[in-house]
Amino acid sequence: MTLLDMREITKVYPGVRANDNVSFSLNQGEVHALVGENGAGKTTLMKILYGLQKPDSGMICLKGKAISIKNPRDAINHGIGMVHQHFMLVPPFTVLENIILGKETHRAGVLRMEEPAKEAEKIMQKNGLIVDLNERVEDIPVGLQQRVEILKILYRGAEILVFDEPTAVLTPQEVDELFKTLKKMKKQGKGIIFISHKLDEVLAIADRITVIRRGKVVKTLKCEEATKPLIAELMVGKPVFMEVEKKPSSPGKVILRIKNLSRTSERGHKVLTDINLTVREGEIYGIAGVEGNGQSELVQAIAEHVKLESGEILIEEENILDWDVRTRRENGMGHIPEDRHKYGLLLPFTLADNLVLGQHHRPPFVKGFQIVDTPEIRKFARATIQSYDIRVPSELTPANALSGGNQQKAIVAREMRFEPKLLLAAQPTRGVDVGATEFIYKQLTTARDKGKAVLLVSADLDEILTLSDRIGVIFKGKIIKEFTQAEATREEIGLYMTGEQESA
Amino acid sequence: MLKLKIDKYRLYELLSPIIGFLAAIIVLLIIVIVVGESPAKAVSAVFKFTMSTTARLATVFSIAIPLFFAGLAVALAFRAGVFNIGAEGQYFIGGLVGAMAGIYLRLPAFIHIPVVVLFSMIGGALWALIPAILKVTKGIHEVITTIMFNNIALALVNYLVNEPLSGRGTSSLEAQTHEIRKTALFGKLNNLFRAIGWNVPDHVYLDYSLIVAILMGILVWFLLFRMRYGFEIRSVGTSLDVSHYAGIRVKHIQIGAFLISGALAGLVGSQEIFAIRGFYTFEIASGLGFEGIAIALIGRNSPLGVVFSAILFAFLKQAGYGLQLYTSVPNAVIYVITGLMIIFIVVINEIMTRYIRALRKKEAG
Numbered sequence: 001m002t003l004l005d006m007r008e009i010t011k012v013y014p015g016v017r018a019n020d021n022v023s024f025s026l027n028q029g030e031v032h033a034l035v036g037e038n039g040a041g042k043t044t045l046m047k048i049l050y051g052l053q054k055p056d057s058g059m060i061c062l063k064g065k066a067i068s069i070k071n072p073r074d075a076i077n078h079g080i081g082m083v084h085q086h087f088m089l090v091p092p093f094t095v096l097e098n099i100i101l102g103k104e105t106h107r108a109g110v111l112r113m114e115e116p117a118k119e120a121e122k123i124m125q126k127n128g129l130i131v132d133l134n135e136r137v138e139d140i141p142v143g144l145q146q147r148v149e150i151l152k153i154l155y156r157g158a159e160i161l162v163f164d165e166p167t168a169v170l171t172p173q174e175v176d177e178l179f180k181t182l183k184k185m186k187k188q189g190k191g192i193i194f195i196s197h198k199l200d201e202v203l204a205i206a207d208r209i210t211v212i213r214r215g216k217v218v219k220t221l222k223c224e225e226a227t228k229p230l231i232a233e234l235m236v237g238k239p240v241f242m243e244v245e246k247k248p249s250s251p252g253k254v255i256l257r258i259k260n261l262s263r264t265s266e267r268g269h270k271v272l273t274d275i276n277l278t279v280r281e282g283e284i285y286g287i288a289g290v291e292g293n294g295q296s297e298l299v300q301a302i303a304e305h306v307k308l309e310s311g312e313i314l315i316e317e318e319n320i321l322d323w324d325v326r327t328r329r330e331n332g333m334g335h336i337p338e339d340r341h342k343y344g345l346l347l348p349f350t351l352a353d354n355l356v357l358g359q360h361h362r363p364p365f366v367k368g369f370q371i372v373d374t375p376e377i378r379k380f381a382r383a384t385i386q387s388y389d390i391r392v393p394s395e396l397t398p399a400n401a402l403s404g405g406n407q408q409k410a411i412v413a414r415e416m417r418f419e420p421k422l423l424l425a426a427q428p429t430r431g432v433d434v435g436a437t438e439f440i441y442k443q444l445t446t447a448r449d450k451g452k453a454v455l456l457v458s459a460d461l462d463e464i465l466t467l468s469d470r471i472g473v474i475f476k477g478k479i480i481k482e483f484t485q486a487e488a489t490r491e492e493i494g495l496y497m498t499g500e501q502e503s504a
Numbered sequence: 505m506l507k508l509k510i511d512k513y514r515l516y517e518l519l520s521p522i523i524g525f526l527a528a529i530i531v532l533l534i535i536v537i538v539v540g541e542s543p544a545k546a547v548s549a550v551f552k553f554t555m556s557t558t559a560r561l562a563t564v565f566s567i568a569i570p571l572f573f574a575g576l577a578v579a580l581a582f583r584a585g586v587f588n589i590g591a592e593g594q595y596f597i598g599g600l601v602g603a604m605a606g607i608y609l610r611l612p613a614f615i616h617i618p619v620v621v622l623f624s625m626i627g628g629a630l631w632a633l634i635p636a637i638l639k640v641t642k643g644i645h646e647v648i649t650t651i652m653f654n655n656i657a658l659a660l661v662n663y664l665v666n667e668p669l670s671g672r673g674t675s676s677l678e679a680q681t682h683e684i685r686k687t688a689l690f691g692k693l694n695n696l697f698r699a700i701g702w703n704v705p706d707h708v709y710l711d712y713s714l715i716v717a718i719l720m721g722i723l724v725w726f727l728l729f730r731m732r733y734g735f736e737i738r739s740v741g742t743s744l745d746v747s748h749y750a751g752i753r754v755k756h757i758q759i760g761a762f763l764i765s766g767a768l769a770g771l772v773g774s775q776e777i778f779a780i781r782g783f784y785t786f787e788i789a790s791g792l793g794f795e796g797i798a799i800a801l802i803g804r805n806s807p808l809g810v811v812f813s814a815i816l817f818a819f820l821k822q823a824g825y826g827l828q829l830y831t832s833v834p835n836a837v838i839y840v841i842t843g844l845m846i847i848f849i850v851v852i853n854e855i856m857t858r859y860i861r862a863l864r865k866k867e868a869g
Contacts, residue, residue: 303749304748324751324753325748325749325750325751326751326752326753327751328751329750329751330751335749337749342743342745342746343745343746343749344746344749345746346739346742346743346746346747347742347743348742349738349739349742353735357739357746357750358749358750358751360732360735360736360750361732361736366732369731370731370732370733371730371731371732372729372730372731372732372734372735397864398861398864400861400864401861401864
């Protein structure tokens with residue numbers, strides 16, 4: 001039975017047809033995957049479904065009846081729930097508090113917790129989503145937080161569940177768990193919309209796959225007729241080769257050396273314990289691990305001037321602990337930040353300004369008495385835009401007018417242009433499309449071949465496996481195992497990532 | 505081709521406060537009708553009082569000078585993400601320090617005047633120093649500290665002017681300092697204006713403070729948009745995280761911008777002290793520091809924008825007097841109108857900014 005039918009949805013933003021006559025349906029007990037590059041229109045379509053955007057034309061039918069969804073509340077009332085990529089949870093609240101938030105049970109204004117707790121328990125049992133209701137959300141791992149998100153939606157009685165890139169933050173084992181849950185929900189007759197970039201996962205879970213490109217539905221495939229190359233081709237309109245051509249590495253002298261590094265968080269938790277690692281010239285060292293196991297703290301300790309409990313960080317055997325960010329950058333450190341929205345770009349500034357940021361204080365970009373040399377900056381920016389193929393009308397376009405992929409390209413270009421000795425690349429392709437990912441992979445390998453030391457941190461295991469010459473697995477703030485590329489297998493790394501395999 | 509397009513956006517940006525202003529005028533007229541006054545009469549009153557004669561128009565510019573300093577001070581701090589609500593206290597202290605230099609130093613005029621300007625700025629900057637340090641080292645929010653420092657400043661100058669620095673033997677009944685030396689007084693520019701054919705009468709104060717204002721406007725513009733330091737100020741004001749990531753020494757920048765802001769605020773009282781009164785008193789116009797916040801907001805924190813918004817505010821003040829004198833529009837309504845104008849201009853600015861952003865996005869694809 002058809003649960004949801006979105007018919008001929010069109011949504012035009014100034015200048016872009018974000019959705020152009022898109023039709024999309026979902027049956028009861030079905031997982032329907034929605035795939036496409038960034039900016040293809042998946043998000044717009046889901047925003048329309050969830051009442052965050054109004055379509056310009058088209059209609060939405062639920063179980064055969066036309067409905068109008070003006071806001072998320074309407075969507076929820078119609079049994080539509082969304083698991084957002086960035087969780088919509090209140091970190092200091094408990095799991096139960098988060099689940100009931102917005103649908104609280106009360107008697108004369110006084111919150112009732114017992115009935116909701118029982119109800120939540122029931123949903124947990126039914127779907128195999130076990131979480132401790134009394135834990136605070138900020139204290140539980142990401143995989144469990146996602147369960148809370150799902151529970152929240154089920155608690156509101158959702159029939160249709162939208163998952164927006166749900167596996168981006170999960171380990172392979174957690175992905176398996178999630179898929180088990182999805183299958184259970186499917187059996188109960190719920191409809192699931194699954195948005196992902198990862199074609200393996202799409203093929204593993206979906207019953208039907210709809211590919212959308214430039215706002216239009218290219219094709220809806222049954223799972224049996226879909227293959228990875230076929231979907232990739234439909235997505236980008238040309239075949240993509242994600243296999244990166246890589247010469248064997250020829251590592252030189254040690255650039256980055258970390259000795260016995262330990263760090264405690266502000267709240268007193270140990271976040272890094274006794275980290276030892278080296279990255280040499282001409283090699284990519286990949287750090288594999290589930291997010292939240294100390295990767296961010298490690299990168300931060302290398303890039304920024306933060307307080308450490310013990311240990312040393314050496315660049316070319318020189319201790320850098322007393323250096324501030326500027327000194328570190330001046331001494332050859334490039335850094336592609338984990339969260340590009342937060343750290344990467346000065347959004348209202350021109351692309352030209354952004355492309356020199358971090359080096360803006362040095363010649364040739366300043367002259368005389370600290371005067372900004374605008375013509376020089378623009379010249380540099382134009383050259384960078386061209387050699388890194390950033391798609392932008394002019395170097396004076398503000399950064400906030402760029403698409404996500406182009407923003408990330410700009411950041412990569414900026415950090416590479418200065419020929420750093422050491423490049424920290426944290427989640428370099430998160431949320432960017434296939435085309436930009438390919439570009440970034442190429443840049444990272446080029447950097448390596450040019451003799452730079454690259455420290456790659458990624459939650460995407462395939463990315464680590466594709467790019468790294470050596471791999472360290474981080475778990476609970478410790479590097480518990482190192483592999484060379486030749487010895488590394490997905491499965492084994494996966495086991496270490498979850499700590500199921502203790503280091504020998 | 506590309507260049508042309510970008511200029512188009514610039515034009516839209518410049519246009520938006522004007523549209524806001526026009527919308528506000530319409531609201532003003534509606535309010536006038538609502539309170540039962542004829543709009544024609546109101547318009548003529550406003551016109552008569554603000555631009556019917558050279559003297560009226562010059563008065564608007566004269567009023568705009570201290571407003572400009574206040575707006576510029578707040579705008580510069582805003583650019584670095586610092587909310588300097590303390591311009592009020594900074595100009596009370598800055599003015600006093602400047603006046604002291606004008607009273608107790610013996611210097612020839614061509615040095616004395618720059619010296620009192622400098623001392624006013626130093627005074628203002630010093631008054632901003634403690635809130636700046638507290639913000640950067642202890643994370644105490646500057647809105648709290650600067651407001652408190654406003655009160656402290658007022659109490660302090662009240663005491664100082666009444667007791668240790670009181671000028672005995674002066675004729676005025678209100679507490680005041682000694683007279684400022686002739687060499688430190690700001691002369692009028694009326695002769696200069698007459699020379700270019702603009703007949704500004706003697707009772708209107710267009711004095712050296714106008715030159716200082718123009719100079720400061722240009723300097724701040726140059727700092728913000730031509731110097732590395734200004735780039736870093738704007739960067740810090742846009743995003744602390746990005747700036748820190750890019751190696752900008754955020755704390756230095758914030759302290760620096762705070763002090764410069766205080767220095768500019770120190771000049772707010774200079775026209776009244778050195779040109780109009782010739783001595784310092786607790787009674788100099790107050791509240792300008794707070795008006796500076798609105799002026800900076802409407803001027804979009806740009807020096808040129810602040811020029812226009814300071815003139816706009818001066819115009820509104822004068823228009824208010826005009827309405828009060830020539831029509832039956834009650835006094836309170838004038839404040840309502842001023843407030844509404846601010847809201848209108850800010851809202852329309854915001855809408856236009858978003859519209860421009862959308863246009864740009866569309867162009868970039």
